[in-house]
Amino acid sequence: MVVSLSNNNSKYFLKPVQQQSVQEQPKLTKNEKLGIRLTTAAGILASLAILAKTSKTPYSLKISKMVSTPFKDTFLGKVDYNVKNVLAVGAGSCLGGLLGGVLFDKNKNNRQAKLREALVQYTNIAMPIATVHYMSKLGEFCSNKMPKGGKFLNAIAPIIGLGVGIVAGNRLANKLNQLIFHNKDNRPVELTDMSAHLDDICMTSQYIVKDNILTKSASRFIPLALMVAGCEIGKKQEKTN
Numbered sequence: 001m002v003v004s005l006s007n008n009n010s011k012y013f014l015k016p017v018q019q020q021s022v023q024e025q026p027k028l029t030k031n032e033k034l035g036i037r038l039t040t041a042a043g044i045l046a047s048l049a050i051l052a053k054t055s056k057t058p059y060s061l062k063i064s065k066m067v068s069t070p071f072k073d074t075f076l077g078k079v080d081y082n083v084k085n086v087l088a089v090g091a092g093s094c095l096g097g098l099l100g101g102v103l104f105d106k107n108k109n110n111r112q113a114k115l116r117e118a119l120v121q122y123t124n125i126a127m128p129i130a131t132v133h134y135m136s137k138l139g140e141f142c143s144n145k146m147p148k149g150g151k152f153l154n155a156i157a158p159i160i161g162l163g164v165g166i167v168a169g170n171r172l173a174n175k176l177n178q179l180i181f182h183n184k185d186n187r188p189v190e191l192t193d194m195s196a197h198l199d200d201i202c203m204t205s206q207y208i209v210k211d212n213i214l215t216k217s218a219s220r221f222i223p224l225a226l227m228v229a230g231c232e233i234g235k236k237q238e239k240t241n
Contacts, residue, residue, distance in 0.1 A: 025237050028105060033235065036100035040230030043096020044223050047089045051079065081219045083133050090125035090226055094118050097230025110237045116177050117236040120187060121229040123173040128165030135161030 028036075052059040052075040059075040060066065071077045079085060101114040139157025146153070170189045177183045 032104040035104040036231055036234030039100030040093055040096040040227055043092035047092030081222050083129050086129055089223055093226040093230035094122045097233035101234035113236045113238045114233055116181055117233045119176055120173040121233055124169045127169030128162055131161040131165035132158050
């Protein structure tokens with residue numbers, strides 16, 4: 001005897017598989033994001049203030065003095081964004097963004113994600129700068145030793161250094177995250193990471209075209225570009241399933 005089950009009766013025997021609900025983290029509010037931007041800006045300003053006071057010719061930090069001085073004669077107008085200075089400003093941005101994330105993101109479970117992002121962002125700032133600097137030194141050495149083809153090598157060396165630094169920085173950050181936080185998520189190079197490379201691009205152009213007014217003017221925007229790194233750290237949240 002064959003017993004057939006109609007569609008009406010099959011529901012009593014076959015239970016549909018329930019889909020797992022996806023937990024969504026509450027997004028940060030506009031005020032919380034504003035707080036993160038303010039702490040990031042404060043970190044950058046603190047770094048610039050330290051650099052101004054510790055420079056060979058210390059600058060006054062009095063508001064009245066800074067306002068009355070023409071911009072080209074202020075620290076911001078004269079500072080040379082070399083390796084040390086960019087690393088200092090980048091550190092201020094990352095620390096400021098991390099502080100803002102801890103203060104304004106109420107979910108404490110997101111703090112390790114912010115620490116991991118801080119490691120990624122600062123590595124993305126530091127590694128390309130180092131490779132651009134040392135590849136440029138290698139290019140200058142080749143230019144002195146090989147007068148004919150050395151000029152071309154001297155020109156492309158910083159560009160090669162920038163490309164190598166971006167890729168190497170991303171891989172190094174992923175390795176450090178695995179070692180320190182035991183996180184095996186291989187984070188790719190993201191569009192927001194490119195803001196951290198504006199300083200590298202400005203630095204690279206200065207090595208290629210020395211004493212150029214355009215490259216020097218572009219470097220004035222480095223502190224603003226580094227704002228993005230700190231804000232990304234502060235806004236970072238753990239992924240939920």
